[in-house]
Amino acid sequence: MEPYIFDKLPQGPFAKLRQLIAGTTPKMSIFDMSIGDPKHQFPKFVQQIIIDNMSGFGNYPDGLGIESLRNANANWLNRRFKLENIADMNQHICTLNGTREGLFNAALLAVKQAQKSTPIMAIPDPFYQVYAAGAIAAQAEIIFMPTPKSTGFLPDLGSISDAQWQNMAVFFICSPSNPQGAFADKAYYEKLIALARKHDFYIFSDECYSEIYYDEKPISALEVAAKDGDFKNVISFFSLSKRSSLPGLRSGFCAGDATFIARYKKMRVVAAPQVPGPLQHVATAVWNDEQHVVESRALYAQKIDIAEQILGNMFDFERPQGGFFLWLNMAAYGGGVKAAQDLWQHCAIKALPGCYLSSLGSEGGADDYLRVALVGNLADTKSALKRMTAFYSNINKPRGAQK
Numbered sequence: 001m002e003p004y005i006f007d008k009l010p011q012g013p014f015a016k017l018r019q020l021i022a023g024t025t026p027k028m029s030i031f032d033m034s035i036g037d038p039k040h041q042f043p044k045f046v047q048q049i050i051i052d053n054m055s056g057f058g059n060y061p062d063g064l065g066i067e068s069l070r071n072a073n074a075n076w077l078n079r080r081f082k083l084e085n086i087a088d089m090n091q092h093i094c095t096l097n098g099t100r101e102g103l104f105n106a107a108l109l110a111v112k113q114a115q116k117s118t119p120i121m122a123i124p125d126p127f128y129q130v131y132a133a134g135a136i137a138a139q140a141e142i143i144f145m146p147t148p149k150s151t152g153f154l155p156d157l158g159s160i161s162d163a164q165w166q167n168m169a170v171f172f173i174c175s176p177s178n179p180q181g182a183f184a185d186k187a188y189y190e191k192l193i194a195l196a197r198k199h200d201f202y203i204f205s206d207e208c209y210s211e212i213y214y215d216e217k218p219i220s221a222l223e224v225a226a227k228d229g230d231f232k233n234v235i236s237f238f239s240l241s242k243r244s245s246l247p248g249l250r251s252g253f254c255a256g257d258a259t260f261i262a263r264y265k266k267m268r269v270v271a272a273p274q275v276p277g278p279l280q281h282v283a284t285a286v287w288n289d290e291q292h293v294v295e296s297r298a299l300y301a302q303k304i305d306i307a308e309q310i311l312g313n314m315f316d317f318e319r320p321q322g323g324f325f326l327w328l329n330m331a332a333y334g335g336g337v338k339a340a341q342d343l344w345q346h347c348a349i350k351a352l353p354g355c356y357l358s359s360l361g362s363e364g365g366a367d368d369y370l371r372v373a374l375v376g377n378l379a380d381t382k383s384a385l386k387r388m389t390a391f392y393s394n395i396n397k398p399r400g401a402q403k
C-alpha cells in the first residue's frame with residue numbers, strides 16, 4: 001500500500017492525552033488545563049451583530065474579507081505596533097478563517113514560491129501541530145529546532161548551517177511562544193529577517209498570543225520588517241481566538257510581504273475556506289474594540305500572579321512573558337508524562353505532557369515539562385494550583401510522613 005504522507009505527523013497531543021488517562025476516573029471536581037481554549041467572556045456585542053447580519057448566512061461570503069474587516073485589521077496593526085502607518089488593507093492584509101488553516105495554506109504556497117532545490121521548513125520544537133502538517137503537505141524537509149531555557153526558549157539561529165539557510169523555504173517563529181510564553185526581541189527578529197532577505201525565504205511569524213502579555217508588550221516581526229518601508233519576506237499571523245476569547249468565531253488574518261499576500265489571495269479566492277459573512281461583521285467590531293482585550297489581559301495577569309504566589313519556585317516556575325500557559329519542569333517528579341498521569345489520578349487536573357507537542361524526543365528537552373493552560377476562572381485556577389502543590393509537597397515527604 002502507498003505510504004500515507006500524514007503518517008509522518010506526530011499523533012495529536014490531545015488524542016494521546018486521552019489515551020494516557022483513559023480508565024481512570026478521578027473522584028474530585030475536574031480542572032481541565034490541557035487545551036488552550038480561552039474561557040474568558042467574549043464581548044457582549046457579538047450576539048447583536050450576528051442577529052443584525054443574519055440574512056448574510058443566505059449568501060456566499062466575500063472570500064477575501066469585506067472591506068471593513070480588512071480596514072479594521074490594518075488599523076489595528078498600525079495602532080498596536082510601530083509601523084508608521086504603512087499597513088495597508090489592500091496590499092498587506094489577508095483575511096483567514098482562523099490562523100490554523102491560514103498557516104497550513106500559506107506553507108503550501110511558500111514552498112512552491114521559494115523555489116529551493118530541497119526546500120526546508122524550520123519549526124520551533126515544541127510546536128503548534130499545523131506547522132508540521134503544512135510542511136509535510138508541501139513536501140518540505142523539516143528541521144525541528146529545540147527551544148530550551150538555555151536559548152531563551154527560542155530556536156538558536158546559530159545552529160543552522162549555511163547550506164540549510166540556502167535551502168530554507170519557511171522559518172516558523174512563534175512569539176509569544178506556545179508553550180513557554182517567550183518573546184522574540186528586536187535583535188532576534190533583525191538577525192532572522194537579515195537571513196531571510198539574504199537567502200530569500202519566508203518568515204512565518206505566529207503572533208496569535210501577542211495580546212496576552214504581563215509586563216512589556218511583545219513586538220511584532222512586522223515592526224522590524226517595516227523599517228525599510230515594506231514587510232519583505234515576513235508574514236505575521238494574528239487571531240481573535242486568544243485575543244478576544246473567540247476561538248469558535250474563526251477570525252484571523254495574516255499581514256506582510258505584499259507580493260506574497262497578492263499571490264496568497266489569488267490562491268485563496270478559489271481554494272480556501274471563507275469566513276461566513278455575518279461573522280466578518282462581528283470580527284470587524286471585535287478587532288476595532290480594545291476594552292475587552294484590556295480586561296481579559298488583566299484577568300490573565302491575575303492568574304499569573306496567583307500562580308507565582310502558589311508555586312513559588314516549585315517546578316522551576318518562571319513567570320512567562322506572554323501567553324497563558326505555565327511550562328513546568330517536572331523532571332524531579334518523573335517527567336511530564338508521569339506528572340500528567342499523577343495529576344489526573346490524584347488531583348483531577350488535566351494537563352498536557354510537553355513531549356506531546358514535540359518531535360525531538362528526549363533530545364529536545366520537552367520530556368521533563370508539563371504544559372498547564374490557565375484558561376479557567378480565578379477561583380478554579382487557585383484551587384487547581386493549590387491541589388497540585390499540596391500533592392507534590394506531600395509526595396516529597398519521607399515515607400510514613402505522607403498523609
Ligand SMILES: Cc1ncc(COP(=O)(O)O)c(C=O)c1O
Pocket residue numbers: 036097098099100101128174178206208238239240241247251252
Ligand atoms: C501557537 C498557535 N498558533 C495558532 C493557533 C491557531 O489559532 P486559530 O486557528 O484559532 O486562529 C493556535 C491555537 O491554539 C496556537 O496555539
